[in-house]
Amino acid sequence: MQMKPHFQRVTIIGVGLIGGSLALDLKEKGIAAEIVGVGRSRENLDLALSRRIVDRAVQDPVAGVKDAEFVVLAMPVSTIIPTARKILPALKPGAFLTDVGSVKAPIVKEMEKAGVINFVGGHPLAGSEKGGAGAARAGLFAGNRVILTPTKKTDSRVIRVVQEVWEAIGAQVFCLDPKEHDLILAAVSHLPHAVSASLVQAVFRRFSGEEVRRTGAGSFRDLSRISASPPELWRDILSLNREPMLEILADFRKRLAELETYIKEGKSEKILEFFSEAKKYRDAF
Amino acid sequence: MQMKPHFQRVTIIGVGLIGGSLALDLKEKGIAAEIVGVGRSRENLDLALSRRIVDRAVQDPVAGVKDAEFVVLAMPVSTIIPTARKILPALKPGAFLTDVGSVKAPIVKEMEKAGVINFVGGHPLAGSEKGGAGAARAGLFAGNRVILTPTKKTDSRVIRVVQEVWEAIGAQVFCLDPKEHDLILAAVSHLPHAVSASLVQAVFRRFSGEEVRRTGAGSFRDLSRISASPPELWRDILSLNREPMLEILADFRKRLAELETYIKEGKSEKILEFFSEAKKYRDAF
Numbered sequence: 001m002q003m004k005p006h007f008q009r010v011t012i013i014g015v016g017l018i019g020g021s022l023a024l025d026l027k028e029k030g031i032a033a034e035i036v037g038v039g040r041s042r043e044n045l046d047l048a049l050s051r052r053i054v055d056r057a058v059q060d061p062v063a064g065v066k067d068a069e070f071v072v073l074a075m076p077v078s079t080i081i082p083t084a085r086k087i088l089p090a091l092k093p094g095a096f097l098t099d100v101g102s103v104k105a106p107i108v109k110e111m112e113k114a115g116v117i118n119f120v121g122g123h124p125l126a127g128s129e130k131g132g133a134g135a136a137r138a139g140l141f142a143g144n145r146v147i148l149t150p151t152k153k154t155d156s157r158v159i160r161v162v163q164e165v166w167e168a169i170g171a172q173v174f175c176l177d178p179k180e181h182d183l184i185l186a187a188v189s190h191l192p193h194a195v196s197a198s199l200v201q202a203v204f205r206r207f208s209g210e211e212v213r214r215t216g217a218g219s220f221r222d223l224s225r226i227s228a229s230p231p232e233l234w235r236d237i238l239s240l241n242r243e244p245m246l247e248i249l250a251d252f253r254k255r256l257a258e259l260e261t262y263i264k265e266g267k268s269e270k271i272l273e274f275f276s277e278a279k280k281y282r283d284a285f
Numbered sequence: 286m287q288m289k290p291h292f293q294r295v296t297i298i299g300v301g302l303i304g305g306s307l308a309l310d311l312k313e314k315g316i317a318a319e320i321v322g323v324g325r326s327r328e329n330l331d332l333a334l335s336r337r338i339v340d341r342a343v344q345d346p347v348a349g350v351k352d353a354e355f356v357v358l359a360m361p362v363s364t365i366i367p368t369a370r371k372i373l374p375a376l377k378p379g380a381f382l383t384d385v386g387s388v389k390a391p392i393v394k395e396m397e398k399a400g401v402i403n404f405v406g407g408h409p410l411a412g413s414e415k416g417g418a419g420a421a422r423a424g425l426f427a428g429n430r431v432i433l434t435p436t437k438k439t440d441s442r443v444i445r446v447v448q449e450v451w452e453a454i455g456a457q458v459f460c461l462d463p464k465e466h467d468l469i470l471a472a473v474s475h476l477p478h479a480v481s482a483s484l485v486q487a488v489f490r491r492f493s494g495e496e497v498r499r500t501g502a503g504s505f506r507d508l509s510r511i512s513a514s515p516p517e518l519w520r521d522i523l524s525l526n527r528e529p530m531l532e533i534l535a536d537f538r539k540r541l542a543e544l545e546t547y548i549k550e551g552k553s554e555k556i557l558e559f560f561s562e563a564k565k566y567r568d569a570f
Contacts, residue, residue: 125502145499174499184500187488192504194544195480197563202537203472204566212570214430214459215469217410219477219511226504228567231560239553249545252487253538259479260534268524275516278482281489282513285497 004168005031005161011068013038013061013083015048018100018124019074020136023053025169028138038064041132048133062090070165073099078236081110088114098122098162102185103241104149105178112153120158121149121178123185124171142170149178179244186244191252193234194245196227289453290316290446296353298323298346298368300333303385303409304359305421308338310454313423323349326417333418347375355450358384363521366395373399383407383447387470388526389434390463397438405443406434406463408470409456427455434463464529471529476537478519479530481512 010032012019019037026032037054038061039045045057058064065071065087073080080101091097097119101107104121111119126144146166150159163173176184203212203220212220238245262270295317297304304322311317322339323346324330330342343349350356350372358365365386376382382404386392389406396404411429431451435444448458461469488497488505497505523530547555 125500147500176500181500184492184496187492188497188501188505191487192484192508193560194541195484195508196504197560198537198541198544199477199480200563200566201540201543201559202476202533204570205540206533206536207469207472209566209570211469212473215410215432215461215466216473216570219481220473222507222510223477223480224567224570225507227560227563229560229564231557231564234560235553235557238548238556239551242548242551245548246545248487248491249541249548251491252483253541253545255486255490256479256483256534256538258486259483260531260538263523263527263530263534266524266527268520271523272516272520274486275478275482275512275514275519278485278512279514279516281485281494282509285489285494285501285509 003164004029005070005164007032007069009034009036009068010070010072011036011038011065012054012072012074013064013087014073014075015039015044015054015057015133015136016074017131017135017140018126019072020048020051020053020133021138021140022072022074022100022169023048024136024138025141026165029168031165031168032070036064036068044132048136051133051136053133053136061087065090065092065095067092069095070161071095071097073097073101076232076236077101077103077107077240080107084111085114088116094118096158096161098158100124102189102237104147104181106240108149108151108178112151117153117155118158120154120162122162122166123147123149123181124166139170141166144171146171146173147181148173148175149181150175151178182241183244183247186241186248187251190234190237190241190245191248193226193229194238194249195252196223196225197234200224200227288449289314290355290449292317292354294319294321294353295355295357296321296323296350297339297357297359298349298372299358299360300324300329300339300342300418300421301359302416302420302425303411304357305333305336305338305418306423306425307357307359307385307454308333309421309423310426311450314453316450316453317355321349321353329417333421336418336421338418338421346372350375350377350380352377354380355446356380356382358382358386361518361521362386362388362392362525365392369396370399373401379403381443381446383443385409387474387522389466391525393434393436393463397436402438402440403443405439405447407447407451408432408434408466409451424455426451429456431456431458432466433458433460434466435460436463467526468529468532471526471533472536475519475522475526475530476533478511478514479523479534480537481508481510482519485509485512
């Protein structure tokens with residue numbers, strides 16, 4: 001049997017693609033009687049109201065969390081910690097708190113430092129580009145994964161409740177240690193973005209758009225696509241996920257240097273081995 | 286007015302995806318009365334015969350080029366130079382010779398060293414993965430680009446004839462200096478493959494397939510896709526295109542190091558600038 005939680009009031013801070021879509025689902029599935037949306041942009045809040053994504057909209061997060069039983073921090077990852085600091089004293093006792101940031105260890109650490117036990121970190125793997133309330137849609141999380149990052153200090157009740165909320169709207173939930181989360185996300189998401197942007201930088205500093213268009217194969221198109229992601233998002237993520245990112249970048253740099261050495265020294269059988277191994281990994285994946 | 290050449294006999298050495306598709310088009314458009322296919326694998330030649338891709342099939346390239354008026358070297362790039370050396374003395378005087386290799390300068394240099402004036406290097410940008418005669422199909426080149434790489438020593442007649450052949454089967458032809466070709470292809474095709482394989486190597490040496498699957502976003506999927514390309518192809522290309530590849534790899538390495546420094550030193554505005562510039566380049570492209 002699957003439990004479906006119910007709250008009188010849910011507050012979502014940051015009504016963008018993730019926060020707005022979550023609000024739509026919580027309402028549709030009867031998980032929240034009232035949804036309060038908090039955001040800095042009045043224009044975006046008005047859009048959220050007119051699209052009936054939220055029932056009420058306020059710009060002040062402290063006022064927004066009043067009497068809420070379930071609070072979601074759904075803003076850009078760089079503003080989660082400062083906003084959490086502001087709202088913590090205003091939270092209703094016993095209210096559950098979670099977030100949707102793409103980096104987890106620094107946020108979890110901050111919450112534990114502040115003595116918050118009703119918090120568990122979360123990360124829905126469902127498109128992180130910010131698109132405002134206009135991009136929100138019901139059903140965004142159905143069939144997608146959500147990572148929760150509890151620690152030994154996390155109250156088991158908050159893990160259960162947050163998990164039930166995500167599962168009630170169709171997501172598949174699994175848990176990872178916050179540091180483990182940040183390292184593997186650095187590898188499978190943040191590193192690809194860093195590599196794509198560096199590739200685009202290297203190619204276009206030397207060749208014109210027209211030269212690249214005329215000769216560019218699907219391979220360049222594939223690898224450069226994500227370099228068009230919102231730069232602010234990657235500034236925030238790479239800044240906050242500093243240590244794991246440097247660790248994974250060092251791994252990548254070593255592998256690339258290995259291949260470069262084989263090319264330089266004309267070791268064609270080593271080049272073959274390098275590509276064969278990569279193909280074996282990719283085919284199995 | 287567009288000229289359509291006509292030959293009594295065309296010989297295609299290497300009846301794979303490129304050579305086989307070219308053969309089908311040359312026959313269909315009435316450019317060749319007879320097509321001779323040359324290949325090392327009897328099995329592949331039999332397939333080419335049964336699919337009516339070629340009229341005759343022989344394993345010996347010297348016998349294969351006998352009396353041919355137009356000869357195409359369509360084998361893996363690593364075997365073009367040794368095969369060219371073998372067939373040159375056997376070519377009918379005045380026969381036109383071209384190739385379809387992904388690397389041009391070393392091949393062109395070898396031909397000029399051998400005093401061949403009826404040769405122009407070619408590179409159709411239409412899928413380089415080897416698939417044998419089974420993968421060949423008519424119309425593969427229609428609407429796709431073909432690069433020719435003449436030099437000051439190239440007879441203008443061979444450029445014109447080879448260009449007319451490609452245009453007659455629907456390709457768009459343009460010319461590049463062989464070295465220029467190798468540098469830009471290193472940037473837009475060979476570097477992406479090197480980067481993709483290095484990314485896959487870095488990620489899978491640290492994490493299991495299951496860990497990557499559970500957390501991997503579309504970004505990793507996009508960037509790792511081409512690491513499943515045929516490893517022999519990339520051994521050949523990177524070995525032959527050594528100098529340009531090292532030059533472009535150095536460019537990429539510098540840009541990546543730049544980003545790494547910004548992350549290490551916590552320069553978030555520099556990270557923003559790096560990604561903003563990459564996005565601007567990509568959006569314009």
